[in-house]
Amino acid sequence: MTRQEGSTPLLEFRDINTHYGAVHILKDVNLAIYPGELVCLLGGNASGKSTTLKTLLGMVKPTSGEVVLDGEVVNDKPTSYRVERGVTMVPENRRLFKRLSVKENLELGAYLRDDKEGIEADLERIFSMFPRVKERLTQKAGTLSGGEQQMVAMGRALMARPRVLLMDEPSMGLAPALVQTNFELIEQIHQEGIAIFMVEQNANMALSIADRGWVLQTGKVVLDNTAEALLADPDLRRSYLGQAD
Amino acid sequence: MSAVTASTGMPTAVSKGAFDVDWRQIARTGGLLALGLVFIALTGMPVGLDERTVIEPWLSLGLLSLTFLPFVLGYTVGHEKVLEGVAAKAKGARDVVAGAAVGALGGLGLSVLVVLVDNFDLRDPLVNWSPQLVEMLSFDQSVGFGFVAWIAISGALGAAGGALHVLPHQVRRAVVAAILAVLLTAIFESFLTDVIDQLEFLYASRGGLTNVWAVVVFVVAMAVSLSGGGEKLGERRAAYQAASGPAKNRQTALFIAAFSLAMIIIPLVTGKITQELMANVGIFMLLALGLNIVVGLAGILDLGYVAFFAVGGYTTAVLTSPNRGPDWPSWVPTLDGPGGWLIALAVTIVMAIFAGLVIGAPVIRMRGDYLAIVTLGFGEIIRLLFLSDWLGGYFNGAQGITNIPSADFGIFEVKGTDPRSVFYLVMVLAAISIYISWRLEHSRLGRAWMAVREDESVAEAMGINTVNVKLMAFVVGAALASFAGAVFSAKVGSIFPTSFLILVSIVILVIVIVGGMGNIVGVMVGALGLVGVLGGPKQPGLLQEFSEYKLLIYGALLIWMMLNRPEGLVPNVRRSRELHQDEFLQDAWLRGEVDRDESTTEAEASANLADGLGTNGGAS
Ligand SMILES: Nc1ncnc2c1ncn2[C@@H]1O[C@H](COP(=O)(O)OP(=O)(O)OP(=O)(O)O)[C@@H](O)[C@H]1O
Ligand SMILES: [Mg+2]
Numbered sequence: 066m067t068r069q070e071g072s073t074p075l076l077e078f079r080d081i082n083t084h085y086g087a088v089h090i091l092k093d094v095n096l097a098i099y100p101g102e103l104v105c106l107l108g109g110n111a112s113g114k115s116t117t118l119k120t121l122l123g124m125v126k127p128t129s130g131e132v133v134l135d136g137e138v139v140n141d142k143p144t145s146y147r148v149e150r151g152v153t154m155v156p157e158n159r160r161l162f163k164r165l166s167v168k169e170n171l172e173l174g175a176y177l178r179d180d181k182e183g184i185e186a187d188l189e190r191i192f193s194m195f196p197r198v199k200e201r202l203t204q205k206a207g208t209l210s211g212g213e214q215q216m217v218a219m220g221r222a223l224m225a226r227p228r229v230l231l232m233d234e235p236s237m238g239l240a241p242a243l244v245q246t247n248f249e250l251i252e253q254i255h256q257e258g259i260a261i262f263m264v265e266q267n268a269n270m271a272l273s274i275a276d277r278g279w280v281l282q283t284g285k286v287v288l289d290n291t292a293e294a295l296l297a298d299p300d301l302r303r304s305y306l307g308q309a310d
Numbered sequence: 311m312s313a314v315t316a317s318t319g320m321p322t323a324v325s326k327g328a329f330d331v332d333w334r335q336i337a338r339t340g341g342l343l344a345l346g347l348v349f350i351a352l353t354g355m356p357v358g359l360d361e362r363t364v365i366e367p368w369l370s371l372g373l374l375s376l377t378f379l380p381f382v383l384g385y386t387v388g389h390e391k392v393l394e395g396v397a398a399k400a401k402g403a404r405d406v407v408a409g410a411a412v413g414a415l416g417g418l419g420l421s422v423l424v425v426l427v428d429n430f431d432l433r434d435p436l437v438n439w440s441p442q443l444v445e446m447l448s449f450d451q452s453v454g455f456g457f458v459a460w461i462a463i464s465g466a467l468g469a470a471g472g473a474l475h476v477l478p479h480q481v482r483r484a485v486v487a488a489i490l491a492v493l494l495t496a497i498f499e500s501f502l503t504d505v506i507d508q509l510e511f512l513y514a515s516r517g518g519l520t521n522v523w524a525v526v527v528f529v530v531a532m533a534v535s536l537s538g539g540g541e542k543l544g545e546r547r548a549a550y551q552a553a554s555g556p557a558k559n560r561q562t563a564l565f566i567a568a569f570s571l572a573m574i575i576i577p578l579v580t581g582k583i584t585q586e587l588m589a590n591v592g593i594f595m596l597l598a599l600g601l602n603i604v605v606g607l608a609g610i611l612d613l614g615y616v617a618f619f620a621v622g623g624y625t626t627a628v629l630t631s632p633n634r635g636p637d638w639p640s641w642v643p644t645l646d647g648p649g650g651w652l653i654a655l656a657v658t659i660v661m662a663i664f665a666g667l668v669i670g671a672p673v674i675r676m677r678g679d680y681l682a683i684v685t686l687g688f689g690e691i692i693r694l695l696f697l698s699d700w701l702g703g704y705f706n707g708a709q710g711i712t713n714i715p716s717a718d719f720g721i722f723e724v725k726g727t728d729p730r731s732v733f734y735l736v737m738v739l740a741a742i743s744i745y746i747s748w749r750l751e752h753s754r755l756g757r758a759w760m761a762v763r764e765d766e767s768v769a770e771a772m773g774i775n776t777v778n779v780k781l782m783a784f785v786v787g788a789a790l791a792s793f794a795g796a797v798f799s800a801k802v803g804s805i806f807p808t809s810f811l812i813l814v815s816i817v818i819l820v821i822v823i824v825g826g827m828g829n830i831v832g833v834m835v836g837a838l839g840l841v842g843v844l845g846g847p848k849q850p851g852l853l854q855e856f857s858e859y860k861l862l863i864y865g866a867l868l869i870w871m872m873l874n875r876p877e878g879l880v881p882n883v884r885r886s887r888e889l890h891q892d893e894f895l896q897d898a899w900l901r902g903e904v905d906r907d908e909s910t911t912e913a914e915a916s917a918n919l920a921d922g923l924g925t926n927g928g929a930s
Contacts (some may be wrong), residue, residue, distance in 0.1 A: 126772055148773030156771060162764035173761050176754070177773040225773070 096211035105271040108281035114264040151228030159218040161209030176225030191220040229260040344419025354438035363518030364496040380464040384409030384471025405475040417461040464671020484535035491531030504581040585729035588850040592736030595837035598821040600790030606828030608783035609763025611682040614689025618788040620810035622795020627711040630653040637703030651717035666788030695855035710806030717800040826878025
């Protein structure tokens with residue numbers, strides 16, 4: 066599913082600058098994520114990818130520029146405001162609540178919702194998507210295998226009924242055999258109409274399923290194009306994709 | 311199957327000779343024992359507690375403080391964790407030899423100490439380096455006698471400890487139960503005779519169990535244990551934990567009913583000392599229940615919790631005592647009539663909530679260690695404010711507030727001279743606190759607290775307002791502490807800044823940790839065990855004799871718990887599983903190692919995982 070021309074972006078960065086103390090991380094970054102899109106953000110280590118996600122979600126405040134959600138500037142709105150309006154994150158390394166049960170993890174994903182029936186229905190939906198998760202409901206999340214943790218992390222994010230899912234390196238730490246299935250899973254979620262903004266180091270794989278992509282280098286967007294164009298881009302191939310293979 | 315399974319799959323006992331023991335391990339444990347004994351001797355406990363007889367006439371509490379250790383270490387030196395798939399060593403004479411060797415080595419430490427104390431004077435830095443210590447350690451005989459005696463006694467006790475390994479499991483349990491029964495009957499003499507006067511026949515006139523009755527208690531306890539008394543209790547507990555649904559609810563209701571009935575009846579049959587003690591336990595239980603929410607549920611290490619106790623105590627005092635500071639405007643009433651205390655309590659709760667917000671707001675934005683240090687500071691600041699000249703016109707500084715009236719409910723009066731009434735009041739408030747804690751734990755807020763405790767930034771990403779949620783924990787904790795403060799004021803009648811030392815915070819924290827963080831029943835048991843048995847910061851416990859060494863024991867207990875049982879006395883099943891994860895994983899790994907078929911490779915294992923992940927994704 067690709068973007069409908071003329072629609073307003075779901076999430077947008079307008080000339081965003083972010084600092085940690087005096088360190089300038091994001092430099093005049095512009096991004097736009099449209100409803101139902103699957104887009105990815107590529108970049109080397111410490112280029113500011115995770116910072117981008119945190120700024121989108123409001124966990125890091127930009128020093129200048131605007132974060133726009135559904136056309137509304139949300140710089141001053143807390144994370145909960147954005148989560149309520151359908152922005153959800155699967156954090157780097159999954160970061161489950163290790164000592165809580167799988168069920169409690171999933172329930173926490175729906176923390177801001179209070180439609181009991183809806184939550185029940187979504188739980189069932191997640192069980193049918195990942196039967197494994199249902200078997201392990203009472204197990205402590207920290208004792209799950211890496212693959213299982215990935216399922217719970219996605220399930221937890223889906224419990225918020227997101228319109229856009231921010232994923233921070235979803236394939237990090239997964240066995241090679243799992244990376245492929247993981248991407249298929251992401252596509253499947255995308256097929257249900259959820260926009261996906263994915264941060265990845267695995268550029269080939271990410272671009273092969275994405276509609277568009279950006280490349281971040283030391284906090285600056287250096288490339289912004291369709292996925293096909295990026296895959297074909299000789300600069301990117303040489304400097305970036307070459308290593309990713 | 312491969313040879314791996316054949317060689318390690320079935321653990322077989324390896325039998326060895328009596329002297330084929332691990333001498334290095336023995337030297338290490340023996341050295342530890344020697345250090346421990348010398349340390350205990352120099353704390354002054356043996357001499358200080360020598361007057362208190364446990365078993366007339368030969369065993370005093372002082373002697374016991376030294377002799378229990380060789381026995382325990384004699385046992386532990388032969389104790390090994392048997393991992394699955396590893397051959398266990400056969401039990402036998404070698405355990406006795408090891409125990410004896412450890413005991414003798416430790417005894418040697420004391421022997422050397424006797425000689426040193428007799429010949430050198432180190433009394434200046436070490437206050438307990440005294441002739442009385444020599445006298446006691448040499449049993450009023452010559453130093454040479456003491457030297458030999460301690461090696462022999464300690465060696466024999468170590469051997470006895472080691473010999474426990476040789477006994478069959480059930481007999482061993484019975485022996486340990488019998489020893490504990492004798493010691494507990496002896497140590498809790500004053501409590502038992504206070505509850506049931508008729509029990510006095512057990513004890514000698516100078517105190518201490520008589521020999522005959524010691525033997526009787528030993529035999530009876532052993533018989534009860536052998537007939538399976540202890541096991542049934544364990545089974546009950548396991549059955550309760552396994553139950554669910556209405557059956558479990560019924561059992562819970564039954565338990566609560568029985569417990570409440572016991573709480574109503576016990577103060578009726580006990581004497582004043584026990585009532586006073588239970589009232590103190592109740593007050594600390596209230597405090598610990600509150601701190602349990604802050605530390606146990608929300609994971610905020612608050613070291614200044616006493617601040618809220620102080621705010622509660624002072625607010626009630628100011629509102630009810632005619633002796634409050636002179637600077638209070640006249641519109642602040644003195645509620646010393648019937649029902650006044652209840653109104654004061656309501657205001658107290660409001661003030662505590664306010665204090666929770668004021669202290670919490672700046673503190674809550676910090677994390678981890680910083681937060682702990684800052685709360686420690688706030689705890690002291692509040693006390694210093696009450697002490698200060700600046701507010702002296704309101705709180706009388708060091709003179710404190712005196713003449714605080716009892717809590718008069720019209721039909722029922724709660725006053726310090728009637729500890730039973732205090733106990734009942736405390737129990738009512740505790741019931742309220744427990745209900746609040748329990749409801750909160752299972753609420754949305756409770757879940758948010760746990761999420762914040764586990765991972766604050768992810769909790770934030772879930773849309774949880776972490777600052778608000780943590781502030782709520784602070785406020786609820788403060789409100790519960792103020793209950794305790796209000797009762798405390800009415801009970802003791804006068805409060806001073808020194809009633810709210812940092813030590814109170816520490817004791818409450820130890821109760822929560824030792825009882826089991828995040829566990830309501832654990833907190834109750836912790837309060838009973840620590841404040842009831844050892845005593846609170848200023849309140850005597852059952853073991854009044856130990857009051858001087860109370861903090862030492864608190865510390866030792868805390869360290870031991872952290873090392874061996876971090877989940878607390880009454881673990882919450884989930885937490886204990888998580889804390890012992892490493893052991894579980896190791897066991898599982900070993901099991902996997904044993905069963906692993908050569909053909910199961912890493913690749914296959916990850917393929918299995920991929921299967922799970924892609925069940926619906928249509929992967930290979
Ligand atoms: N809380 C923080 N305080 C100070 N500096 C930070 C903080 N978080 C991140 N940084 C710094 O900001 C830079 C960008 O970090 P970020 O996590 O966004 O990188 P990334 O692109 O996600 O890298 P990776 O691919 O390794 O995850 C790094 O140099 C990092 O050290
Ligand atoms: Mg990152």
